[in-house]
Amino acid sequence: MLAAVAGVVLSLAYPPVGFFWVLPLAVAAYVVLVAPLPAGRAWVPGLAFGIGFCYVLMWWMRAVDPYAWLALSGLEALFYGLLGAAVPVLRRLPLWPLWVAAAWTAMEVLRSGWPFSGMPWGRLAFAVVDTPVAPALAYVGATGVSLLLAMTGATIAALVMGGARRPVAAGALVVAATALLAPALHPWQPSPEGSVRVAVVQGDVPGDGTDVLAVYRQVTDNQLRATVGLADEVADGHRAQPDFVLWPENSTAVDPFNDAQTHDAITTAASAIGVPILVGAMVDAGPDHVMNQGIVWDPLLGAGERYTKRHPVPFGEYIPWRNVFGDSFGKLDMIPRDMLSGTRREPLRIGGTLVADAICFDVAYDDGLYDQVTHGAQLVVVQTSNAMFIHTAQIEQQFEISRVRAIELGRSLAVASVNGRTGVIAADGEVVAAASPRTTAVLDAEVRLDSSVTPGTYAGHWVGRLAGPLTVLLLLVSLLGYGRRRGPEAREPAPLPQRTPELTRH
Template sequence: MAGAVLSLAYPPVGFFWVLPLAVAAYVALVVDIRPRQALLPGLAFGVAYCYTLMWWMRAVDVYAWLALSGLEAGFYGLLAVAVPYLRRLPAWPVWVAVAWSAMEVLRSTWPFSGMPWGRLAFAVVDTPVAPALAYVGATGVSLLLALVGALVAAYLPRDGRRAATLAGLAAVAAALLLPALRPWQSGSDGTLRVAAVQGDVPGDGTDVLAVFRQVTDNQVQATIGLAHDVEDGTRPRPDFVLWPENSTAVDPFADAQTHSGIEAALHAIGVPILVGAMVDAGSEHVMNQGIVWDPALGAGDRYTKRHPVPFGEYIPWRNVFGDSFGKLDMIPRDMLSGTRKDPLLVNGVPVADAICFDIAYDDGLYDQVTHGAQMAVVQTSNAMFIHTSQIEQQFEISRARAIEYGRPLAIASVNGQSGIIAADGSVVASAAPRTTAVIEADVDLDASITPGTYVGHWVARSTGLVTVLALAVAALGYRRRGIRRPPPVVEDDREPEPVTTRSPA
């Protein structure tokens, strides 16, 4: 039940205040029982949480939902085994919170590329906690929220340490809430006008591949329509145009019709278009790319998706699974992962790109922002999830990233929820799902780095090591207390006294 309650903190419900209570319930369930007994209730929490939160994965396949959610639930079971050990340490709620953060980092990176959905920090947008993202990063916010839950669980027993626990709660609450009194102020390195195109997908909106030429033409026509409005003087000319992921589902360099469509839109608008395209990489591989298409230079700078979806965009161990198991025959070629760390240069402005699920991972935006990106964009499709809460959840993650990195962020979705987000996470402009729209706004560019950019990065790098060390200390202390030694033998060199008896009279 507690796991299902935790899922209510995220869209479509979005009731943030259940989050610390659900974490407290999790800790209270497992903290005072034997480690081997803690696995089952921890796993039950994870099952209730992950299967509810990622219900939208059923849009891909029921078996994909069952497998992915079950795998992610296992991390909460493993964490539960660690909690009783950490309970033996002084200030144990701190170590439990560090372990929770380490668990989130681990499941966000492993196995394969991991699954970061459902991190605690992704539920704080539009709450008083949101400004803390700019100061301690998403990983730091998750750690502090987990600490609130652990402290609440520690406060429940009526013992002599409740005053200290209450003081700890007050301190952590202050760390989370005080940034709201003085939110991070982004600098200004000029302004840029960006237009995001949402072309829509015909039919029920879920199958881009079935109507891929129409999808590309929708982007083209929407951009040409924007160009006509610019010529008429009804709309200002943007500095660049953002197209979504899967704007072209075939290689625009190999397919003449797709190539000519992009050129027509480019000639009409007269500014660079950041095109989301599938590009061939030989006969066995494909790349999901954001390509800067310039009116004068043509196709140039590119970003390749860093985190393709396993069993969705590539098949791990293809030689083991083959390509005829279940729906794996729908993935004839594996998608290659990108490694780019520098931002794209779009009309002279360094822009950080993230393609679809990339936005939920820490590494891509971190690398590009610390290498000079002054704004960020998200190119996403999400068409198969259009009737699910995944659309809203990803939009909220994008807003959280804007706050964390202090960057304006533009989102172009093929038919989902496109939007332009300010650096404080506020929505400047948005388009309703399943509509054809072009949204635009002026955004403030910024090259400064928020404290949370670095703090979150180092928290993520250190929590795993700290957790391992804490568990080692707890286990060592337990072993020492568990050894029962016989009492020492005291040797006495004195002569024994004779035993005297009284004779009967």
Template sequence: MVKRLCLAIGAGLSLSAAYEPLALAWLLPPAVACYALALRGLTVRRAGLVGLAFGVAFYFTHIAWMRTSIGPDAWAALSSVEAAFYGLLGLTVPLLRRLPAWPVWLAAAWTTMETIRSGWPFSGMPWGRLSFAAIDTPAAPAVAYLSMTGLSFVLALAGFALAHLIEGVLEHRARGQLVRRGAGLVAVAALLLAPALFPYQVSTSGTTTVAVVQGDVPGPGNNILYDSLGVTENHVDATVALAADVAAGRAPRPDFVLWPENSTATDPFRPGPVRQGILEAASTIGVPVVVGALVDDGPDHILNQGVVWDPATGPGERYTKRHPVPYGEYIPFRRYWDPKFGQLALISRDMKSGTRTEPLRVAGVSLADAICFDVVYDDVMPPQVRDGAELLAVQTSNASFIFTHQVEQQFAITRLRAIEAGRWLTVASTNGRSGVIDPDGEVVATAEPRTTAVLVNEVGLSSDLTPAMRMGPWPSRLLAVVALLALVWGGVAYRRGRGTPHRRGAGTEEDAVRNSSTPSPDESTRVG
């Protein structure tokens, strides 16, 4: 059992290394394969324990940035919850491995687990989905065909198919069986890599010029509230300076300007210096400015919004952040528990969730907006694209994470969203990382963190839908049904196996490890 735990922990650490900052994506299939190998031949309870060890090793390191940016208590609590999902998945492995072609069913269960933990508890935590590690790999173009969910499924399938082949080698299976298992692995690899040879292309229906403003954050750089008025002033000054460059012919005139989340931490609809600054910036540049603003919603609530501010007509359409962060932007069940300690004491008002799924209309362009963590959720940008969005935008404030690797992890996910939607994407951050991304996920322009910069770029517009956008939420739904049916089928097989302990190959997991000629758990029964 100790060896199993060590293998699971090593696999979890390897999977963590597949993401930024190391971005060793080639480790992903072996890490997933080792997850399956570590649970091979175990009872349900022991499989859950080993799966939990994998989850702890993976998630505590994957979001280590939260320990220093938000606090060790929040990091430990969230990591523990997310790690538990891998333990729960482990409980299903002995059942699913009883089935023929078990890598398929286990990959469906893994992907369904990712979907569930991405939305629960509260608003969930999608960080750590397998697909998020695919940027800058030959598998990245597949997301336009498969969606984020479909890509996670195929990546998980590749890992489990690799485990299936390794088991065959360890058990000295007949050559024909090894060839079939190897052929299955090759087929999955081909499914992953073929889109790199035939990437999905969307047609361009026009262009627009966008100015992305990164104003920078005064003081230590990791606290928006240190000088919130200074943050707004920086974005106003950068926009006014851009207007001067446009007037002098040093820069092209943008069709609209994109400011980041929290570019105003004071309600811009109230009279005061923040509102005056926005009016000055919009009137000087002479085009709409999409402002990232915290807006009052009564004495107990606030809204995190992207507001289209027209130089002539003032504020217009608004997008409200759909996924505020629990215990970061609101306190769940505050009526029963209102903490007044640590970082939680700073959350005096709860942030409400938005419901908008249609794109904003900005300077004649349909713009799909997402605010910060919204970009990692499947119910934010994809619905807006299906509703006609021609261009994507992310307004983010990574100031709290500016000294951590969260910034690069989020930027990698953002690049994948551009590929998935087949759209240009613009990112405005308060102090990093801002950028302009093309539909292939390539970074066309970017600004150095902790600097004031303005990126003015002509970007393409499109109304075509990639296969991923056409499928919508159906991959998640279908895989959930497949996983549920497989669990029922596997549960029946598992109970039957427990009732026939003297069949060939029955015994403890230690017996299976010592005797390499013992049939694999998917083809034999053992005492549970």
């Protein structure tokens, strides 16, 4: 019960509450509750912690379906049970709070990519925006910040549990806290290479705002009218001419290459504003598949470069093992075609600007944005719908993740949502422009371009890659080597009996 409560407390670090300071304390509580137990029992409070955390954090998943919320949250909770079994084994080793932190990080990386495409929601680093810890993202990356936060919690746990290693734990706590807070004294400094003006269009969704597919024609019309309205304001001198326009995911829910009405609407909008539009569109890929794409639509040349969503949502955008589940289980009949995954690593060229794109949940994954930024992207954009979750905390949680990415990558970032949250974010995470959810709005802002790469972009990548192998190695060392020397069966040899010295005859 205490572990479940600690998990609920951890969820309070994220929107809608956003109380960051409970984060290291909740991690410390987790370690205190599982570390003293045998591995065969420690998984139980670990699982209870995961249940308390995941079911509260992802309460918004009920907007899809209660069964989806139960299944996904339960699956993610299992990873905390798995970690719980590992902590007592790692505790046998010297410097164990560091190894527990590495194992926590490895667990986050594992559940962020497996099974299927994983679920990155709830990583520790995603709760640090607007705190003194946030500048560390640019130096050690999101995964590195998760490691240091987990280390902070584990060392607090070591101090609470006491023992001969308290001075070591205190030293480790000072190191972790210094690494987290020192970057605030000298935040990462971008290297601006000019600027562009970006217009971000939020067209809104009629009705209760949750069902894009039911009103997809009106959604596209709203995008068109808002963009034409912007063009009129530019012509009247009330607004500056943008360098390109950003439309959200699901700007059109039908293939603009096969649907003449949608094709004409996009062409009309691009011609009116006179600059490229990055359109979010569903594109057919044969009778059984579809692609979720960002398409650069030039006013003269038409459709050009495309980015395809890299991480479609299992059971939301495609059905794993469709031959097992079929398409008539629950609401699976709403997904008649599976969405294909994209593989693009290079940024899009929009006009003269290199732009890294992420579509909806892509922003929570490391790989796509890391690839595009290290290949020269000067600006980051996020195209998202989230209409299904418009009445939940999901839209705030995802917007916070976008702010984390802006700081980590050292890039200005623009978010276009079909009905909220739309905004423009500076490289330090500050929100410089925002639209109210469930409104039609056009934001335009001058944003800086930068092709320098933060240390965190590289560090986060390697911390994520190394945490898993290191944890497996340490578990083997503890089980096969160190455990044999320190285990109860390896008792110290009994001292030899004292012999009474013989008298020497003189």
